[in-house]
Amino acid sequence: MAEAHTEYQHPLMKAYQEQLNCGFEQVAPIFEDCMAEALSVLSKEGIDAYLEQARFLCKMGRGVEPVLIFLEEWPSIASTLGESALPSLIAFIRSMWKSPNGKAIVPFLQSLAAVARRLPSQEQMQDYMGLAHDFMERTTGSVHGIHTTFASPGLPEFYKQAPFLLGQMPLHGVKNWVDYGIRNYGDHPERQKDYFSLQSADSRAVMQRERHGTLLVDHERKLDLYLRGLWRQSDHFIPYSLNFDELRKPIPYYDKLGIRLPDVYDDVILPSPSGRGVGGEGISGGGHGETGANIISGLDRYRAALAHIVGHKRWTTAIFADNFSPFQRMAIEFFEDTRVEALAMREYPGLRRIFLGLHPKPAEDACDPETVSCLRHRLAMLSRALLDPEHGYRDEQLNDFVRRFHETLQQGESSTEEIAALAISYVAKTRRQSDQFSKVHFDNTEIDYRDDNRHMWRFHEQSDDEEMFDDHRKIELEEEELKGLPPRHYPEWDYTSQTYRPDWVSVYEALHPKGDGAFIDKLLAKNAALAKHLKRMLDLLKPQDKIRIRYQEEGSELDLDVALRSLIDFKGGATPDPRINMSHKTNGRDIAVMLLLDLSESLNEKAAGSGQTILELSQEAVSLLAWAIDKLGDPFAIGGFHSNTRHDVRYLHVKGYSEHWNDEVKGRLAAMKAQFSTRMGAAMRHAAHYLEHQQADKKLMLILTDGEPSDVDAKDGRLLIEDAARAVKELDTKGIYTYCINLDPKADEYVSDIFGKQYTVIDNIQRLPERLPELFMALTK
Numbered sequence: 123m124a125e126a127h128t129e130y131q132h133p134l135m136k137a138y139q140e141q142l143n144c145g146f147e148q149v150a151p152i153f154e155d156c157m158a159e160a161l162s163v164l165s166k167e168g169i170d171a172y173l174e175q176a177r178f179l180c181k182m183g184r185g186v187e188p189v190l191i192f193l194e195e196w197p198s199i200a201s202t203l204g205e206s207a208l209p210s211l212i213a214f215i216r217s218m219w220k221s222p223n224g225k226a227i228v229p230f231l232q233s234l235a236a237v238a239r240r241l242p243s244q245e246q247m248q249d250y251m252g253l254a255h256d257f258m259e260r261t262t263g264s265v266h267g268i269h270t271t272f273a274s275p276g277l278p279e280f281y282k283q284a285p286f287l288l289g290q291m292p293l294h295g296v297k298n299w300v301d302y303g304i305r306n307y308g309d310h311p312e313r314q315k316d317y318f319s320l321q322s323a324d325s326r327a328v329m330q331r332e333r334h335g336t337l338l339v340d341h342e343r344k345l346d347l348y349l350r351g352l353w354r355q356s357d358h359f360i361p362y363s364l365n366f367d368e369l370r371k372p373i374p375y376y377d378k379l380g381i382r383l384p385d386v387y388d389d390v391i392l393p394s395p396s397g398r399g400v401g402g403e404g405i406s407g408g409g410h411g412e413t414g415a416n417i418i419s420g421l422d423r424y425r426a427a428l429a430h431i432v433g434h435k436r437w438t439t440a441i442f443a444d445n446f447s448p449f450q451r452m453a454i455e456f457f458e459d460t461r462v463e464a465l466a467m468r469e470y471p472g473l474r475r476i477f478l479g480l481h482p483k484p485a486e487d488a489c490d491p492e493t494v495s496c497l498r499h500r501l502a503m504l505s506r507a508l509l510d511p512e513h514g515y516r517d518e519q520l521n522d523f524v525r526r527f528h529e530t531l532q533q534g535e536s537s538t539e540e541i542a543a544l545a546i547s548y549v550a551k552t553r554r555q556s557d558q559f560s561k562v563h564f565d566n567t568e569i570d571y572r573d574d575n576r577h578m579w580r581f582h583e584q585s586d587d588e589e590m591f592d593d594h595r596k597i598e599l600e601e602e603e604l605k606g607l608p609p610r611h612y613p614e615w616d617y618t619s620q621t622y623r624p625d626w627v628s629v630y631e632a633l634h635p636k637g638d639g640a641f642i643d644k645l646l647a648k649n650a651a652l653a654k655h656l657k658r659m660l661d662l663l664k665p666q667d668k669i670r671i672r673y674q675e676e677g678s679e680l681d682l683d684v685a686l687r688s689l690i691d692f693k694g695g696a697t698p699d700p701r702i703n704m705s706h707k708t709n710g711r712d713i714a715v716m717l718l719l720d721l722s723e724s725l726n727e728k729a730a731g732s733g734q735t736i737l738e739l740s741q742e743a744v745s746l747l748a749w750a751i752d753k754l755g756d757p758f759a760i761g762g763f764h765s766n767t768r769h770d771v772r773y774l775h776v777k778g779y780s781e782h783w784n785d786e787v788k789g790r791l792a793a794m795k796a797q798f799s800t801r802m803g804a805a806m807r808h809a810a811h812y813l814e815h816q817q818a819d820k821k822l823m824l825i826l827t828d829g830e831p832s833d834v835d836a837k838d839g840r841l842l843i844e845d846a847a848r849a850v851k852e853l854d855t856k857g858i859y860t861y862c863i864n865l866d867p868k869a870d871e872y873v874s875d876i877f878g879k880q881y882t883v884i885d886n887i888q889r890l891p892e893r894l895p896e897l898f899m900a901l902t903k
Contacts, residue, residue, distance in 0.1 A: 184228070
């Protein structure tokens with residue numbers, strides 16, 4: 123057939139093929155089709171340029187792939203960008219060809235059509251190529267600093283990811299993402315590849331920062347607390363991207379590994395011409411512009427998806443799928459989805475506005491049953507009608523089943539089996555011959571917050587034993603004891619690039635395990651003499667109840683001495699002093715304190731000249747300090763921290779601001795253990811999260827540590843020191859005064875770099891129980 127085709131080839135095609143003058147045999151089979159498309163969109167000058175540049179790609183020595191891709195893709199790209207975009211495009215390809223980056227030409231051309239769809243103007247495409255050229259210049263290596271000799275490791279990976287990146291971020295966001303990668307990994311080829319191929323956590327974190335919409339990673343903690351607080355459940359969130367699978371759009375679901383949710387949800391704007399909210403209720407967020415639109419936030423979309431999934435976990439039982447046809451299963455899923463949402467709204471009525479705002483409302487006459495299958499359309503209408511009392515549909519059968527559905531739920535929660543029977547009855551009464559048509563009406567029927575219902579179905583595999591039918595297992599994960607709170611992610615300062623690494627450190631917080639509180643009472647008894655001395659100092663610091671302020675024109679009471687003197691002056695004909703009142707003010711301390719304890723492994727070492735460990739001396743000192751602060755009445759909290767790489771920083775609550783100094787708190791203090799490393803900056807940022815919300819005029823964070831910040835994954839010794847110093851500056855902008863008590867005799871080498879002059883080094887650790895309370899009192903006079 124190919125030979126016959128060549129024999130009867132149009133003379134023009136033969137001329138064009140001669141003009142191309144490319145000897146690769148793979149070009150001939152596709153050439154005529156490519157030219158047919160090119161002739162339909164390009165001018166005569168455009169055709170000449172098309173063939174000329176294809177000839178250059180054919181002969182530049184990079185194999186057949188570049189010319190094949192160009193022949194296939196340029197006509198569609200030209201229809202988007204215009205023919206005049208070709209010279210700058212080829213100039214950019216030539217710049218790669220003349221550099222060591224020739225291998226990047228193929229991925230560049232492969233992604234170009236998709237990039238053009240995202241950047242449909244020549245100006246945007248020029249900016250994109252400028253970004254790529256800058257990337258190439260900054261990451262192409264040189265041996266002697268004169269001629270480039272090593273190809274950019276990340277450039278080909280960037281081209282492969284470019285369409286996806288532009289689907290997630292605007293072009294300036296991509297530029298910021300690229301800049302960050304070059305700054306941090308420009309001299310590390312393997313890490314550069316991982317970053318620009320989106321394999322590293324750092325890369326994904328920066329991409330998330332540059333994106334728009336409501337990001338799951340930013341609200342994971344809030345949504346986890348939503349599950350715990352309202353639904354008494356907890357689960358792991360596993361994000362997925364809608365852009366990876368373009369053939370089959372993923373939808374939420376859950377299994378034993380966790381709940382799958384989209385990694386980003388945009389706000390949904392719903393026009394409401396009548397000025398009323400969806401379903402007769404206003405939607406939070408108010409009007410939008412002059413259209414009177416309502417807004418469902420991305421966070422509310424996550425709440426809807428989670429409420430729906432938790433509803434299934436609470437109220438759905440699995441039934442055998444083998445007993446039903448595909449149409450029946452679809453109907454059962456729609457009915458069961460609506461049942462769990464109705465029960466959820468019964469428990470939390472505020473969900474109604476979110477469900478109705480996101481649920482489509484298909485027009486009753488939108489589907490023609492004579493030409494397409496309308497089963498999905500009918501079920502979407504029914505689902506809407508079951509949730510919305512003001513649905514307005516007139517179909518008699520639909521309204522009959524709406525009535526039967528609500529009558530069923532009025533008797534209780536119903537069950538999956540009962541609802542399945544109702545769904546089967548609906549299919550039987552509404553079935554049409556056109557439901558078998560291959561063309562299905564999908565418009566305005568997608569309910570995107572609902573999951574895929576894989577949990578609803580069981581399947582016979584090897585046994586049809588009747589006992590299997592009695593296994594009515596509940597579709598929910600087994601009850602597990604709630605674990606610690608989900609991690610908080612904090613940035614970390616990279617002093618080498620002078621930038622933050624976003625979401626670099628994961629901080630896990632939990633209550634410190636309890637021990638024997640009597641142990642702390644024994645320590646206090648051991649230091650009774652010191653406590654007596656401290657008590658005398660405390661009496662001097664304690665606030666007096668009131669101070670009298672005299673000579674006030676307005677006040678809370680009359681100042682008799684001044685009033686009598688003014689009366690005498692008045693009787694004597696002199697001008698009396700009008701300041702005859704006095705007022706009072708409380709001479710109180712308004713200080714909130716956070717005591718942050720380094721619980722790293724080094725605290726297990728023996729203190730010099732003592733039989734006690736540094737940890738044991740720290741327990742004594744903290745016990746005395748806590749006792750002293752409690753006597754003063756200042757609100758205070760105690761937290762401990764240690765770390766095992768940036769992925770695992772532990773923050774342990776010993777005492778919270780709302781807790782009293784009691785046996786339970788003493789028990790936690792008695793059980794303190796020291797292990798792992800000291801990632802101080804992240805711990806300070808997390809402790810500040812609690813301190814900054816205290817209502818106090820002064821906020822003091824005391825850090826007790828025995829060494830410099832360090833961790834096993836920080837190869838550069840200055841990295842965590844500089845990050846801690848940055849954290850001190852951040853806390854200062856929040857009105858938090860930080861002060862370090864350091865037990866390391868060599869601390870003078872680094873502690874001033876972190877805290878400036880706000881530190882004390884205690885060389886004689888045995889005096890810590892005495893010095894720590896005294897330092898606190900000196901700081902809070």
